[in-house]
Amino acid sequence: MDLNELLQQLSPTDLQQVSLPHYLLGSFRRKSISFYNGLTDEHTIVYWFQSRTFTLDLRLSDARFTPITERQGWIGDTVWDHAQQLLSWEVQQSYQPRIQWPEPATLHAVGNCLLEFSPSNAYVEDWRQLSHTGPLLGLRLYQVQHLGNGEVCAMDGGLIMAGEHIAYAQSRLPQIQDILSNFFRLDQALAQNVINEAEIESYEVSVALNSQKIQYSTQSQHVGESIKLNDFELNDQGIITQIRQIHGEDYRCYFQLDLYQPEFQFVRESNTSDASHHWLQQEQDHLLKNAQVVE
Template sequence: MNLFELLKSCSVTSLEDMQLPTYLMGSFRRKSISFFNGLTDEKTTVYWFQSKSFSIDLRLSDPMYTPISERQGWIGDTIWDSEKELLSWNIRESYQPRIQWPEPAKLFPIGNCILEFAPSGAYVEDWRQQSSSGLFCGLRLYQTEHLHSQQKFAMDGGLIIAGEHLAYVQSRLPFVQQQLENISVLNDAIQNQQIDASLVENYQVSIALNGQTIQFSTQSCLVNTTLDLDNFEMDKLGNITQIKEIEGVLYRLYFSLDMYQPDFQFEQQTSTTASAQQWLDQEKSHLLKHAVIVK
């Protein structure tokens, strides 16, 4: 069964117990990152997708030609400190063998933009909401079953659908991940032949914009292919599963439903004071002359 058909039989997720602010929900493109030394990067391809309890992140210095050892992608449990208004992540496995972004995030939303400040002052990132409205779904991959042997093992990953945009993560198979356990720098390990580059690339983070065709991925061979949303079913316990081929072998992937809203309105604007609205209206001939929506 196609996932979109299966979701029609799922219960709508309540938003009343949301721990994260609703302005964080959706898909975001990083417009820029500015560092404490005065340098700014506006070219690196970076996307962040946010479901109710987990995040997906992809970072490529070049959309197609980022060296295998330099690609970044991960999925992690999202932790929100409401008192300090800090966002952090619990990442069990990622494309890289080390955590490259250790600081929590101090966030400030304005319009369709979220500014992320490192508490140390190391950098500020400018994120732009890409989603407007539509289906909002988050599935968290937690287990995989080898169909032939029926052996089950833990596996991390997930899928987020935010309107017309999709992000998918699938961690390395356990026997592959074990080969990276004592590696801290991928480039050195590949050059010293400690590990084969194909095993590094085995960790998948893929982004599909405006449909199911993948535009960006840690696995360059997947670019311009279609994200597989077929062969889904729901078992008697309510688990969502998918039969999928990995490295030529059939597996059953087990997902938990984190978020399902059939028609979610992603936040594109923020509130302000009446006097600020009056000021903008009064000065709009100058302030809004060249202003456009930038995603």
């Protein structure tokens, strides 16, 4: 079955199970990052997709020509500290062999803008919610089975659908990922010939915006292709599987349902006081004359 057929068989998640603030759910584009030294980057391609318990992240300096060893992408468990209002991530397997964003984050939402501050004041990131309404789905990949020899191995990954936008992540096979355990940088591993470029690039994070066509990916050869949304199965125990190719061979991928809402209203406005509403209405001729939604 395809993804739409699968969705028709899933039961909606009780939103009371979602400990994250709802303004964090969805798909976000980074508009900018500003550093403590006064520098600002408005050009690096960065996307963040958020489900109930996990995050997908993709970062590319160039849409098609980021060097293989410089690409960034990861999937991680999302940890929300309600008492301190801190968001952090536990990343077991990343495209890079090191954790490049070690600090937790404090967050402040204004409209469709989500500001992420590092506690050390090293940087602030300006994220924009891209999703409006539609299905919100999170599927967490936890293992794969080789269809030829039946071998089962643990894998990390997942699929998040947020309205009209979709992201998919899939870690490297364990025997490839283990090679990188003693390296801090991918170029070091490549220079020592312990891993090749195809094995490095086998860590996938792909993003499809406004359609099923992949627009950005750690696997640049897939840009422009349709993101794979067929060959799903749902068994009597509620286990979701999908047949996918990994290194040219067929595998059955196993997913756990993390979150499903058939029609979710993504948060694009924030609360404020009655006085602020009055102020904006009173001063709108000046304040709103050149204002527009920026995503």
